[in-house]
Amino acid sequence: MKVGISLIIVAVLAIAISRRIRLSPRYDRVPRKLTQWNSMDKGIDPTEDQT
Numbered sequence: 001m002k003v004g005i006s007l008i009i010v011a012v013l014a015i016a017i018s019r020r021i022r023l024s025p026r027y028d029r030v031p032r033k034l035t036q037w038n039s040m041d042k043g044i045d046p047t048e049d050q051t
Helices: 002-020 036-042
Strands: none
Touching: none
């Protein structure tokens, strides 16, 4: 009984802490700058002239 209650308390604390802590922006999976390599993911053909 006491073990179950303490596990619930630990789980609630872990969830509350994980919501407050954010990862560093360096782990962000969205590229900051559009390059030729990732422009094709957006449907942009890098071989076309954009002038």
